[in-house]
Amino acid sequence: MAIKTTPRLAIDGDAVLKEAILRISHADGANHTTRRDFLRRSLTLGGLTMLTGCTLVDDNSVASALMRISRMNDDVQGWLFDPNRLAPTYPDAMITRPFPFNAYYGEDEIRQVEESGYRLEVTGMVADKRKLSLPELRAMPQIDQVTRHICVEGWSAIGKWGGISFAHFLRHIGADLHARYVGFKCADDYFTSIDMPTALHPQTLLTLSYDGQPLPPKYGFPMKLRMPTKLGYKNPKHIQAIFVTNTYPGGYWENQGYNWFGGS
Amino acid sequence: MLSREQLVHPAWLRATHWLNAIAVVLLMMSGWRIYDATAFLGFAIPQGITLGGWLGGAIQWHFAAMWLLGVNGLLYLALNLLSGRLLRKFFPLSLDSLLADVTSALRGSLAHDDPRHYNMVQRLAYLFVMADSVLLVVSGLVLWKSVQFPLLRELLFGYEGARRVHFVAMAALAAFAVVHLAMVALVPRTLLYMIRGR
Numbered sequence: 001m002a003i004k005t006t007p008r009l010a011i012d013g014d015a016v017l018k019e020a021i022l023r024i025s026h027a028d029g030a031n032h033t034t035r036r037d038f039l040r041r042s043l044t045l046g047g048l049t050m051l052t053g054c055t056l057v058d059d060n061s062v063a064s065a066l067m068r069i070s071r072m073n074d075d076v077q078g079w080l081f082d083p084n085r086l087a088p089t090y091p092d093a094m095i096t097r098p099f100p101f102n103a104y105y106g107e108d109e110i111r112q113v114e115e116s117g118y119r120l121e122v123t124g125m126v127a128d129k130r131k132l133s134l135p136e137l138r139a140m141p142q143i144d145q146v147t148r149h150i151c152v153e154g155w156s157a158i159g160k161w162g163g164i165s166f167a168h169f170l171r172h173i174g175a176d177l178h179a180r181y182v183g184f185k186c187a188d189d190y191f192t193s194i195d196m197p198t199a200l201h202p203q204t205l206l207t208l209s210y211d212g213q214p215l216p217p218k219y220g221f222p223m224k225l226r227m228p229t230k231l232g233y234k235n236p237k238h239i240q241a242i243f244v245t246n247t248y249p250g251g252y253w254e255n256q257g258y259n260w261f262g263g264s
Numbered sequence: 265m266l267s268r269e270q271l272v273h274p275a276w277l278r279a280t281h282w283l284n285a286i287a288v289v290l291l292m293m294s295g296w297r298i299y300d301a302t303a304f305l306g307f308a309i310p311q312g313i314t315l316g317g318w319l320g321g322a323i324q325w326h327f328a329a330m331w332l333l334g335v336n337g338l339l340y341l342a343l344n345l346l347s348g349r350l351l352r353k354f355f356p357l358s359l360d361s362l363l364a365d366v367t368s369a370l371r372g373s374l375a376h377d378d379p380r381h382y383n384m385v386q387r388l389a390y391l392f393v394m395a396d397s398v399l400l401v402v403s404g405l406v407l408w409k410s411v412q413f414p415l416l417r418e419l420l421f422g423y424e425g426a427r428r429v430h431f432v433a434m435a436a437l438a439a440f441a442v443v444h445l446a447m448v449a450l451v452p453r454t455l456l457y458m459i460r461g462r
Contacts, residue, residue: 066324073327080412087411148423150410153301153319156423229411257320259327264411264423 077261087228090146096157101218111188124243127174140164147228161226163207167200175244183249187238192251231262272457280340287333297322354387403430
């Protein structure tokens with residue numbers, strides 16, 4: 001279930017081929033090569049040529065065309081996104097137990113954030129650039145919701161998150177609500193960003209609890225942004241800093257090719 | 265036999281047919297890689313026949329090719345409807361002639377004298393593939409935008425239901441493609457008709 005996919009390695013077909021030719025010619029020059037030797041090496045060369053054949057889909061122009069279409073899909077999704085349409089909610093009895101853990105690392109590498117020294121940093125286009133402590137955040141009005149988390153891998157699970165309405169939070173810190181993006185930096189070195197309409201969606205929560213308990217480390221202690229209108233990788237855990245900006249901030253997976261809007 | 269001048273398939277039909285075929289191949293191969301991220305039906309599809317290399321790449325292919333199938337598929341259906349080809353070629357349907365055609369097909373004696381005329385098995389098969397493609401697009405919309413299309417989501421048994429509908433509809437399309445290609449191999453001139461039109 002955990003994301004174990006390795007990012008695609010860009011293979012420079014021409015360079016690989018050049019090196020292969022170089023290696024064969026070196027081998028040929030150094031030794032009196034037999035016909036069999038030559039054939040064997042040709043086979044390797046053939047294998048490499050096939051490899052470059054496979055990388056037809058890794059070709060830079062194809063990759064950049066696909067990336068452009070993905071960015072166009074961001075615009076289409078922004079246009080399809082209805083700021084008032086709510087994701088379905090479920091009764092507590094339908095909560096998936098245990099709720100799956102998922103990150104770009106394994107469960108044995110979960111980051112432990114200490115509550116005592118923790119301060120949430122707020123920067124960028126906000127009136128009130130300051131650091132907030134957990135007691136301050138817990139003192140803000142809290143709401144609960146039971147919604148479906150949909151992973152980019154295809155699976156889904158129902159969970160119960162509680163915390164502060166993110167729209168309320170953004171107004172509280174005096175964020176410029178006309179800015180284009182809200183970005184997140186996390187204690188596990190993850191980072192991502194979202195569009196302002198989704199940030200202001202009524203179901204977007206800065207969550208501090210899971211299923212009535214303080215958010216456990218595996219679900220992102222001390223806080224996670226939970227959006228039932230976006231795929232799992234758009235929901236950052238262990239948030240340390242939130243910034244409001246007009247400059248496209250990208251994201252950990254998004255920079256590798258996952259769709260930026262990632263909305264459901 | 266028909267003369268060289270008689271057109272079997274007009275140019276718009278051939279163009280949209282081949283573009284649909286390209287879109288379906290891209291969508292199916294990238295879709296298999298996406299399926300493999302969870303392999304939720306208990307088996308994985310060999311990576312060698314999938315497209316995209318990794319999940320993110322496969323999704324990029326899938327969500328690019330969906331536009332080709334969406335736009336071209338709509339054009340295909342609209343031109344079929346507006347030109348009257350749909351009604352002319354695929355209707356009326358008759359159970360009696362279906363049974364007769366199935367029997368003769370199984371005996372290997374189904375007539376193909378006039379390629380402009382579809383027998384009852386062909387009519388049903390092609391109508392099925394049109395309906396199945398619509399189901400694939402609709403269930404795909406639910407998987408992509410389950411929050412934004414609540415009516416479609418509920419019709420397809422929720423997000424998790426739509427996943428299964430999407431897979432089964434894909435498998436049905438793949439089965440159609442296998443039979444379709446086998447038939448083309450048995451009557452190769454039909455391939456020429458679809459390329460040259462006559």
